[in-house]
Amino acid sequence: MNLSAELVNFAYIISAALFVLGLKMLGHPDSARRGNLYSAVGMALAIIVTLLADSIVSFEVIALATLGGTVVGALAARLVAMTSMPEMVALFNGSGGAASLLVGWAALYDEILGTSAPSTFILITIILSILIGGVTASGSLIAYGKLSERMTTAAIVFAGQRIVNSLILVGIVGSSVMFCLEPTLGSQWFWVLLALSLVLGVMAVIPIGGADMPVVISLLNSYSGLAACAAGFAIGNNLLIVAGSLVGASGIILTNIMCKAMNRSLANVLFSGFGAAKAATKVEGEVKPIVADDAFLILEAAQSVTFVPGYGMAVAQAQHVVRELGELLEKNGAEVNFAIHPVAGRMPGHMNVLLAEANVSYEQLVEMDDINPRLPNTDVVVVIGANDVVNPAAREDENSPIYGMPIINVDHARTVFVLKRSMGSGFSGVDNPLFFKENTRMLFGDAKQSISALVAEFKS
Amino acid sequence: MEAVFLSFILMLSIFLGFELISKVPATLHTPLMSGANAISGITVLGALVAAGANNSEMATWLGGASVFFAVINVVGGYMVTDRMLAMFRKKPTGGAA
Numbered sequence: 001m002n003l004s005a006e007l008v009n010f011a012y013i014i015s016a017a018l019f020v021l022g023l024k025m026l027g028h029p030d031s032a033r034r035g036n037l038y039s040a041v042g043m044a045l046a047i048i049v050t051l052l053a054d055s056i057v058s059f060e061v062i063a064l065a066t067l068g069g070t071v072v073g074a075l076a077a078r079l080v081a082m083t084s085m086p087e088m089v090a091l092f093n094g095s096g097g098a099a100s101l102l103v104g105w106a107a108l109y110d111e112i113l114g115t116s117a118p119s120t121f122i123l124i125t126i127i128l129s130i131l132i133g134g135v136t137a138s139g140s141l142i143a144y145g146k147l148s149e150r151m152t153t154a155a156i157v158f159a160g161q162r163i164v165n166s167l168i169l170v171g172i173v174g175s176s177v178m179f180c181l182e183p184t185l186g187s188q189w190f191w192v193l194l195a196l197s198l199v200l201g202v203m204a205v206i207p208i209g210g211a212d213m214p215v216v217i218s219l220l221n222s223y224s225g226l227a228a229c230a231a232g233f234a235i236g237n238n239l240l241i242v243a244g245s246l247v248g249a250s251g252i253i254l255t256n257i258m259c260k261a262m263n264r265s266l267a268n269v270l271f272s273g274f275g276a277a278k279a280a281t282k283v284e285g286e287v288k289p290i291v292a293d294d295a296f297l298i299l300e301a302a303q304s305v306t307f308v309p310g311y312g313m314a315v316a317q318a319q320h321v322v323r324e325l326g327e328l329l330e331k332n333g334a335e336v337n338f339a340i341h342p343v344a345g346r347m348p349g350h351m352n353v354l355l356a357e358a359n360v361s362y363e364q365l366v367e368m369d370d371i372n373p374r375l376p377n378t379d380v381v382v383v384i385g386a387n388d389v390v391n392p393a394a395r396e397d398e399n400s401p402i403y404g405m406p407i408i409n410v411d412h413a414r415t416v417f418v419l420k421r422s423m424g425s426g427f428s429g430v431d432n433p434l435f436f437k438e439n440t441r442m443l444f445g446d447a448k449q450s451i452s453a454l455v456a457e458f459k460s
Numbered sequence: 461m462e463a464v465f466l467s468f469i470l471m472l473s474i475f476l477g478f479e480l481i482s483k484v485p486a487t488l489h490t491p492l493m494s495g496a497n498a499i500s501g502i503t504v505l506g507a508l509v510a511a512g513a514n515n516s517e518m519a520t521w522l523g524g525a526s527v528f529f530a531v532i533n534v535v536g537g538y539m540v541t542d543r544m545l546a547m548f549r550k551k552p553t554g555g556a557a
Contacts, residue, residue, distance in 0.1 A: 019499055023480045026492050033545040036495050040538040043502065047534075050505045056512035061524035065511065069531025076532070077539035085490060088540065092497050096533040099503040102526035106510035109519040121463050221493050224500040224533075233466055235506045241466055242473045243502035249477025250496040254489060342486055349489030356547040362487050363550065 002054035011049040012239040018042025019243055023250070029362050046239055082357045083314040086217060086347040087147040090140045093220045097136025100227035101197075104129030107234045112185055120180055125233035127176045127193065132227040134197025135204060140220050142205040147213060147346055155209030162271070165203055172196045208269065211388050211402075213346045215258045215269045222251020254348050261342035261368075263394075263404040285436030287423070290443055292453035295417055299454065302379035302415075304335040306371065308408055309351045310344050312385015312419075316447035319358035322384060325451050326360065328458040334379075337364050339371040339408050341389035372409050381413040383434075384447050385420075391432045416440045419447045491544045498537025504530035 003011075018038045025035025050056070080088045104126045111118035111126065145151040172193060179189040208216050225247025232240025259266050299305065307326065313319055326336045338360060344351045352365055375381065383390055390410045393400035410416050411434055418440060434440055443450050484492050507530045510523025 020476065020480065023477075023492075023496070023499075024483075026488060026495055027480075027483045027485070029485075029488060029545075029548040030550075032488055032491060032548065033542065036491070036538065036541045036545055039495060039499060040542075043499070043504075043534055043538070046502065046505055047508070050508050051512075053509075055509055057514050058512055058520075061511045061520055062508060062527055065524045065527035066531050069528045070535050072528075073532040073534070073536030074539055077536045077543065080540065082544070085494075085540075085544075088536075089490075089494050089497060092494065092533050092537050092540075093500075095529045095536075096497065096500045096503060099501070099507055099526045099530035099533060102522050102529065103503055103506040103510060106519040106522035106526065107506070109522070110510070110513075110515050113516050218493065221497055221500075224497060228500045228503045229470065231503050231506050233470075235509065236462065236466070237505060238466070238469055240502050240506060241469050243499050245470055245473035246477040246480070247496045247500040249474050250481040250492065253478060253481045254493060257486075257489075340486070347490055348493060349486060349491070352487040353490045353544050353547070356544070356549070359547075359549065361550055362548050365487055367486050 003049060003052045005053070008049050008053045009238065011045055012237075015042040015046040015239055016242045018045070019246060023246060082354055083317065084148070085353060086213070086345070086350060087144050089347060090143040090147055090217055090220065093217070093224045094137045094140025094144065096224040097133045097140060097220075097227050099133070100224075100231045101130050101133030101137060101194075103231045104133060104234050105194075107231075108183075108190075109185065112183055118183060122234065123180050123183055124176075125230055127179065129227060129230035129234045130194060131172065131176075131197045131200075132223055132230050134194060135201035136220055136223040136227050138198040138201030139205045139216075139223070140201075142202055143213070143216050143220060146205070146209065147217075153209055153213075155212075156206040161203075161207060165200075168196055168200050168203060172200065204270070207271065211262070211343065212269050214343050214348055214350075215255055215262075215266070217347045218251055218254035218258055219266075220251075222248050222255060225249075225251055258343055258348060261406060262402070263406060285433075287435050287442045288440065290417065290441035292443065292450060292457065295441070295443055296454055296457040298415060298417075299329065299334075299380055300332060300458075302329070302334050304378045305329050305380045305382065306366075306375070306378050306410075306413070307336070307338045308344075308381060308383045308386050308390055308410055309338065309340070309355065310384065310386025310389060311346055311350075312387075312421075312447055314345060314350070314354055314385070316385060318384060318448040318451055319354045319360075321448055321451040321455055323355070323358040323360050325455050325458070326364075328455060332458070337366050337371070339366050339368065339381075341368050341386070341408050344386055344389050368406065368408050372412075375409050375412045378413040379415065381410040381416045383410060383416060383418045384451070387432055390434055392434050392437070393432065396433070410434065411437050411439065414439065417443050419443050419445075419450050421446060487548070491541050491548075494537055494544065495541040498534055498541060501530050501533035501537060504534055 022039030025031040229244030507526035
């Protein structure tokens with residue numbers, strides 16, 4: 001059965017509608033799962049009609065690659081732990097980038113071997129698809145390395161970094177121009193361009209570290225969409241452009257939300273190398289440790305308890321015991337909720353997913369702007385593995401690298417418990433004056449064990 | 461003319477994307493990201509044509525590799541998003557997952 005181009009494009013319209021509808025339904029937790037299904041149906045439809053189109057004549061390579069990709073993708077999606085979601089998404093992003101790069105490359109062969117000489121417009125779109133795809137692929141690999149802590153999570157900055165980056169950009173523009181002037185398959189400019197794209201991706205991500213990772217992962221998400229967009233221009237496919245730009249827009253919006261949540265501009269995040277510049281005012285004072293027995297007595301008397309989770313909760317795998325403690329507190333008559341900072345964890349919404357996994361109802365998850373006015377009337381705040389997002393230095397210390405960042409004002413609550421392994425500084429290496437406040441009590445030890453101890457006290 | 465036509469589509473879809481996504485609540489940002497990521501696997505269409513059109517041997521192999529990566533993105537992205545969204549519940553149902 002060979003479908004005409006009109007029919008294929010008509011089916012593409014339906015696919016595009018399903019993507020739009022799917023994204024719209026992702027706007028509410030009740031409809032989100034169905035929305036994702038609609039979007040998947042749209043994708044399946046697009047793939048099927050493309051396979052039936054008369055331009056495809058041989059299927060061996062396709063069958064093999066599809067089988068391989070399905071097995072890898074399905075296994076990865078099945079086996080990944082919810083705590084490792086950020087690095088998984090980074091890898092999927094990179095995979096999409098690599099696909100766009102290869103489509104652009106393959107389109108080059110078709111164009112140059114084709115009957116008429118390729119137009120400059122087509123060449124530029126092919127170059128863009130290779131460039132954005134390459135940056136996404138190699139950048140995502142670095143992001144994966146950082147998120148999974150297979151390489152240093154800190155920002156890597158060196159003298160002359162900007163000069164090197166500028167030279168890379170000049171090199172990319174230069175080799176693109178040279179290639180457009182004389183587009184041949186053996187052109188060395190093509191290889192220069194390909195190599196520089198991959199290097200640029202690496203260089204773009206290494207100076208970003210620490211708490212800035214949610215920005216990077218959102219931005220790479222956006223790039224993977226833009227890469228698909230560019231590939232759509234290169235091969236003249238409407239659906240690639242529509243779907244790619246939807247994803248591109250989504251990534252940009254998330255990036256913007258993340259930047260706002262850290263009170264920093266995108267340029268600042270991308271180029272400054274977090275925390276490298278100013279030295280914060282040294283915080284000194286005495287911390288007041290507390291043992292689980294005493295913490296239990298305070299919690300038992302509390303009318304309202306707010307949990308503030310951070311990446312440390314994910315590391316300690318404490319989300320299930322936290323949910324259990326929350327339920328026990330509710331049974332004890334307290335009002336329990338979870339305050340979630342937009343950049344808590346290492347990707348947007350990371351904490352929400354972990355708590356959802358632990359069966360916490362999404363109605364109990366409160367955003368930063370909604371919880372802050374309620375905190376002065378909250379009896380106990382329990383900070384679990386969060387640091388920067390509750391650091392009052394962001395309000396008080398103008399020299400702090402995080403000064404100006406909106407935070408959850410946990411120090412306004414009557415009592416704050418901070419669960420912490422030891423007295424080191426957080427992921428971004430910033431000192432936290434919260435630990436020395438009058439109403440702060442430190443509960444040292446592994447977060448999961450500390451919470452379990454509290455749960456045991458409630459049960460006995 | 462085709463360049464203008466395609467750019468028109470690009471402009472409209474970007475605005476549509478902004479409208480759609482800015483309404484998604486923070487709770488759903490991770491599934492939004494992985495779901496959007498799966499959609500970016502739409503490149504698979506270009507990859508399929510490159511791999512199956514028999515234009516040149518090199519294009520077939522590049523296309524094949526591209527199909528592989530794009531399918532990982534599509535299958536993995538949709539499945540992992542579904543797995544996450546299945547966990548979002550209204551009332552706690554009791555018992556650890």
